[in-house]
Amino acid sequence: MIIQLKKFGVTLTSRQLGKEALSAFKPSLAGAGEAEIIEVDFDGVNTFSPSWGDEFLTPLVKKYGDRFILKWSDNPSVISTLKLLEEVNKYRLNII
Amino acid sequence: MQNKELITINQTSQILGVSIDTLRRWDKSGKLPAIRLKISGHRYYDRNLLAELMPRLDIYKLVLKWASGKTAVEPLTDFYCPNSSIFQARLSRFETELIKSGVLQDKFSLLTSVTGEIGNNAYDHNLGNWPDIPGVFFIYNINNRQVAIADRGQGVLTTLKKVRPDLINDQDALKMAFTEIISGRAPESRGNGLKFVRRIVIDNKYDLLFKSGQAELRINKKSNGLSIVKAKIPINGCLALIKF
Numbered sequence: 518m519i520i521q522l523k524k525f526g527v528t529l530t531s532r533q534l535g536k537e538a539l540s541a542f543k544p545s546l547a548g549a550g551e552a553e554i555i556e557v558d559f560d561g562v563n564t565f566s567p568s569w570g571d572e573f574l575t576p577l578v579k580k581y582g583d584r585f586i587l588k589w590s591d592n593p594s595v596i597s598t599l600k601l602l603e604e605v606n607k608y609r610l611n612i613i
Numbered sequence: 614m615q616n617k618e619l620i621t622i623n624q625t626s627q628i629l630g631v632s633i634d635t636l637r638r639w640d641k642s643g644k645l646p647a648i649r650l651k652i653s654g655h656r657y658y659d660r661n662l663l664a665e666l667m668p669r670l671d672i673y674k675l676v677l678k679w680a681s682g683k684t685a686v687e688p689l690t691d692f693y694c695p696n697s698s699i700f701q702a703r704l705s706r707f708e709t710e711l712i713k714s715g716v717l718q719d720k721f722s723l724l725t726s727v728t729g730e731i732g733n734n735a736y737d738h739n740l741g742n743w744p745d746i747p748g749v750f751f752i753y754n755i756n757n758r759q760v761a762i763a764d765r766g767q768g769v770l771t772t773l774k775k776v777r778p779d780l781i782n783d784q785d786a787l788k789m790a791f792t793e794i795i796s797g798r799a800p801e802s803r804g805n806g807l808k809f810v811r812r813i814v815i816d817n818k819y820d821l822l823f824k825s826g827q828a829e830l831r832i833n834k835k836s837n838g839l840s841i842v843k844a845k846i847p848i849n850g851c852l853a854l855i856k857f
Contacts, residue, residue: 564725
């Protein structure tokens with residue numbers, strides 16, 4: 518399953534909206550198979566921030582572990598945000 | 614004239630944080646022309662003209678006067694975000710204007726992200742607890758490479774005390790907010806956005822001035838990392854000025 522973040526907007530910065538986005542997407546996630554890879558695609562996102570990212574990505578990292586993959590992005594705000602989230606939450610993100 | 618939204622000289626003085634004498638001088642010099650109604654002869658100001666002028670003034674002074682004022686006055690609607698949805702919309706516009714201007718090239722996303730973190734913090738930490746006016750004053754001038762955000766909320770110390778009750782002053786609270794990773798997040802969902810702000814500001818050689826309570830934090834070439842001093846003008850909420 519590929520989650521295209523641009524479907525939630527191109528300026529992803531608020532904690533509240535990150536939480537709402539995950540909540541809205543949960544029914545779609547429920548349809549994923551037991552071994553299915555969950556992949557996040559940042560293509561088309563202009564701005565990404567730690568608040569939005571923490572609310573949306575961190576619960577998914579915890580739930581899906583190694584099955585949760587992030588597609589590499591050259592967007593500076595994506596790169597900086599993911600680095601901070603790894604430090605703050607003490608986890609490693611699978612970025613490919 | 615019929616399409617102009619007129620504001621009295623007193624309201625204009627409050628919005629701009631300048632005296633009525635200054636407004637009279639600006640009228641004379643043409644910096645901010647007043648409109649005189651035939652009947653009364655009193656000076657009025659065109660709201661749109663005011664909105665055009667404000668970003669060209671000293672935006673730090675504007676937000677500081679607003680944030681430190683004893684009386685709460687609503688900023689001009691063009692720069693006032695009473696709730697997070699309006700802030701989000703204005704942030705998107707800021708992002709679009711940054712992209713169009715090309716001044717930061719592909720790094721526009723970092724400044725938008727930092728501005729978003731600072732602005733959204735105000736709503737996350739003051740929801741239901743605004744002492745007077747809710748929301749933030751958000752103003753920028755891309756040509757002058759400056760963005761300012763201020764709120765009249767509870768400030769960093771009050772909100773951080775919920776997770777660190779041992780904190781006793783504003784300076785320590787600012788230091789913690791900008792440098793320490795806070796892992797115990799209950800009882801409130803406090804993030805680590807200001808650590809992100811610090812990192813981006815340092816890496817990209819922006820200048821940051823951040824005020825809250827009696828404390829003032831600076832990150833710039835002269836500060837050698839991060840400097841926190843007692844503020845000459847205290848504010849209850851938070852204020853940030855970024856020069857990029």
